[in-house]
Amino acid sequence: MNLVEKILIFSVLFLLKRRSCTSIDTINSIQSFKDGDNLVSKGGSFKLGFFSPGSSSNRYVGIWYNKVKEQTVVWVANRNKPITSRTGVLSINKIGNLVLYDENRDVLVWTTNVLATTGTTNESFAQLLETGNLVLFQGNKRRVVVWQSFDYPTNTMLPYMKFGVNHRTGLNRFLTSWKSREDPGIGEYSLKMDPNGAPQLFLFNGSVKVWRTGPWIGQGWNGVPEMKYELIVNASYVDNYDETYRMDTTVNASILSRYVMNESGVVEKLGLVEEDQKWVVYWHAPKSKCDNYDKCGVNSYCDPYSFECTCLPGSEPNSTGDWYSRDGSKGCTRKRGEQVCRNDDRFTMVERAKVPDTSLAQVNKSMGTEACMELCLRNCSCTGYASADVNGTGKGCITWYEDLIDTTTLLYGGQDLYIRVNAAGLAQFSKKSKWFDHKRLATIVGVSLAAMLLMLSLVYWLATKKKKGMGERNKSPNSFVTSPFYEGPSSKKEIVESGPNSDIQFFDLSTIVAATDNFSLANRLGEGGFGAVYKGRLPNGQEVAVKRLSKNSRQGIEELKNEVKLIARLQHRNLVRLLGCCIQEEEKMLIYEYLPNKGLDSFIFDKAKKSMLDWKKRYEIILGITRGMLYLHEDSRLKIIHRDLKASNVLLDATMNPKISDFGMAKIFDGDQIEANTNRVVGTYGYMSPEYAMKGLFSIKSDVFSFGVMLLEIISARKNNSYSPEDSLNLIEHVWDLWKESRALEIVDLSLGESYQPHEVLRCIHIGLLCVQEFAADRPSMSEIAFMLSHDTTLPSPNQSAFIFRRENNDPVASPTRVGPSSINDVTLSAIEAR
Structure with a gap:
């Protein structure tokens, strides 16, 4: 070289x-x-x-x-x-x-x-x-x-990262929180894959289980239904002899997303809003008390829409005293005389279930549903079964052989869970959902209401006693005691919980001005009796709806105060969530979670958009509104009458889950109070019951009337107060006339096509007519409505509806058989002298 x-x-x-x-x-x-x-x-x-x-x-x-x-x-x-x-x-x-x-x-x-x-x-x-x-x-x-x-993630899961276990090497890829925002050291919380039984993810605080996803059922985790509506990533799941893991792949490389196990113990799915470079939380867990692992103990389920803890079929509370004070942590045990493993054993179904903990369950991936049931029947230790792949192949069998732990019911998603009972236990449940018969329902409702009244009386007495000594001790700037909303311990309208309110944040005016771009017209969502509503984005990226009291509004500080005090402590999936308020200078504002699909009225009364709601979705919306109203009337800490329930006050979130809003007109009833009278009639004509519009009498049954009107509007996609085909002055009258002639299905919205089951729609029309009967005593309660919507039971015949008018002797002038309001225009009333 x-x-x-x-x-x-x-x-x-x-x-x-x-x-x-x-x-x-x-x-x-x-x-x-x-x-x-x-x-x-x-x-x-x-x-x-x-x-x-x-x-x-x-x-x-x-x-x-x-x-x-x-x-x-x-x-x-x-x-x-x-x-x-x-x-x-x-x-x-x-x-x-x-x-x-x-x-x-x-x-x-x-x-x-x-x-x-x-x-x-x-x-x-x-x-x-x-x-x-x-x-x-x-x-x-x-x-x-x-x-x-x-292979060694810290607190973040990115697309293309495997999350789970390599069985050959023993490698377990999981997330651990930072200690704080200034210290990325390993914190208290972790999110891990448990590969045992039917694999699922667990959130831990140290070694204590806090929350779990439920097993993978084809398109997502059983207990995380939001994943089914994932748009920015494709989720894949692998479970074989070598590995068990979950991995996301991006749909669009320009859209950034990540999962984070944050230092507060919350798992978040975040996406980047490109135009303002802010991270937005798509979903998070845990969300509610029912998400807490083993909230209700063994052999029970947590239902956030009714009683917090309820025994699964065939079981009864281990501790009745604790149970009815809403502490069901001791769980349930099999009822005496209902031991299983006999020739007459059967299964009763729990719908929309987050199935019990599957760590100790057994899985057969090739077995179908029928074979799964037979497998469980043959084994005396088998307590229940479910499908392992609901959204994929439809095959796969999960069977449980121990006490059932951490079961929850969901508003949407989840899956059918089958609980083993004998014939005697099965007979107690109705034909369709196999949960309650009439007598059992009446007993449970009666006992529950009695227990609630007793509890409310006790809590109210303790709260009143507590208020007497806390005025000077409580100096928190976020306390109702030191805020302009506090009325003193003698006020009957004061909510039961006094003292510091950590759920409500007081925002600075400058923050809200910046969030709404100085209340720009581009951010204006609409306007109601209270004032204008604006869309905003807080500094942390969270989208909000800002309800701003206008200076010339017929509503005022009393309504704002009322809404804050009522909704601040009401936590339910079907109630809009109040984040805080702003009382500064001359501004008075409420800050709510932002719901992107706006009001129910914007769908069902819009010719172009109503076709987006098929019957299945409308029925889910009806059920959601029912659960929200049931919570207000019977299951919350207070008995609350909404007084302005209508389609525009039902908002829809990103997955079309309904949330009841606008509590400015609502009233709290004492434990034994049935109805009240007012000289100041508020609400919207077309939704107001006759006893309230004419006499100022309101009760839970006046809310039921409003619910019935809305139910008929959802089915027909027509407004009650602007309905005037031929001889009918309103939708109620038209439905009543068709019902008497057995032609009620003619009111069904044509855009539904053939997406509905006629018997299901007829049942809803029947319930709607029961709700709008003239006399309040004839109308069902919300608990009865919930029962009727979910059970194939015989319904009573409705009496003639309210606001029915007749034309006699071919007289072209309407001759009312009952006194009704002189106007039925769509106006929210803030003050009318009762007649």
Whole structure:
């Protein structure tokens, strides 16, 4: 080899070496990566470097989004061992490991700690991939992945990251929270895959189970129905002899998303709003008390829409006293005389269930539903069964052989759960859902109401007693005691819970002005009797609806105060959530969760949009409104009369879940109060019961009347107070006339096509007519309505509806047989003298 050839070879090697040293996404064996240096993935999506979290001065090596304005860290190397100065160095050592040293390579801070797999460790290099995964390779011609950050996540799960267990190696990929925003060290909370039985995810606080997802059922986790409506990622699930894991892949690479186990113990799914560079929470868990693991003890279920804890079929409370004070933690036991494993054993179905803990359950992936039932019947220890794949192949069998733990019912999603009972137990349940017969329902409702009244009396007495000594002690700025809303212990309208209210936040006016872009017209959502409503976005990215009291509004501070006090402590899936208020200068505002689909009226009364609601969805909306009203009338801490229930006051969230809103007109009843009288009639004509419109008498039955009107509107997609075909002055009269002629199905909205079951719609029309009967005593209660909607039982015949007018002797002038309001226009009334 001559001198020229040697120079050329040396030049090529030097250029290759120089190119390797300056690569933006790779660290090789001859490089030193110092504090201030950065790696950037090939497409520019992620960056690796040294950083200090929050206000801390400690230094960590981490990975974060490169194109997101606010630094969002997704992985940390030395999370439990910070570097206290800027002397850190990251490099690859002689045996091919990534190592992080401090103080001139004297102190080893962190290492990948893997064995070399090739004979030439100087061929090792680490590369930051476009997915955010830091990968350590060994070998030149045959690259071998010996370590990757995706196998050791911190608090964040990214798309293309496997979350779960490798059965061959024992590797378990799970999330752990940071200690705080300034300290990425391992915190108290973790989210882990449990591969036993039917695999599911568990949220832990230390070693204590806090929440679980339920098993995978084809398109998502059984207890996380929101996943079925996932739009920004595709979720995949693998469960075989080698691995059990969940992984997301992106639908659109430009849309960023991530899961985070935050330091507060909440699992969040977040997406980036590109235009304002803010992260938005798509869903989170746990959400409610029913999400708490084993909330109700064994052999029971948690139902957030009625009693918090209820025994599963064939079981009874272990501790009646604790049960009726809403502490069902001791659970239930099999009823005496209802032992199973006899020739007459059968199963009763629980609909929309988050199935019991599947850790100790058995799974057969190839078995169908019928075979699953037979398998359970043949084994005396089998307590219940469910399908393992509801949304996929439809095959798969889960069977339980122990006490059933952590069962919940859901508004939507979930699956059918089959509980084993004998024939005697089965006979107690109705034909369709097999839960209650009339006598049992009456007994339970009677006992429950008596217990509730007793409890309310006791709680009210204790609260009143407590108020007497707390006025000077409570100095919290967020307390009702020190706020302008406090009326003193003698006020009958004061909510039972006094003292600090941690659920309500008081916002500064400047925050709301910024959130709504100074109440711009572009953010205006609508206007009601209270004033205008604006869409806003808080500094943390959360979207809100701001209800602003107008200066010339006929409603005022009393209505605002009433709404805050009522809804502040009411927590139910079918009630709109109040986040806070703003009382500053001359402004008086309420801040609510933002519901993107607005009011129910914007769908059912819109020619273009009503076709978006098929019968199944309308029926789910009806059930949701029923549960919300049942909570207000019977199951909340207070008996509350809404007084302005109508389609525009039922808002729809992103999944069309209904939420009752606008409590400015609502009233609280004492435990034994049945009705009240007012000289100030409020509400909306067309939805107002005759006794309220004419005499100012209101009760739970006046709300039932409003519910009945709305039920008929949902079915027909027509407004009651603007309905005037031919001889009918309103929708109620038209339905009543068709009902008498057995032609009631003619009112069904034509856009429903053939999507409905005629008998189901007829049942709803029948219930609607029962609700709008003239005399309040004839109308059913919300608990009876809930029962009738979900059970195939014989319904009583409705009496003539209210506001029925007749034309006699071909007289073209209507001759009312009953006195009714002189106007039925769609106006919300704030003050009318009772007649």
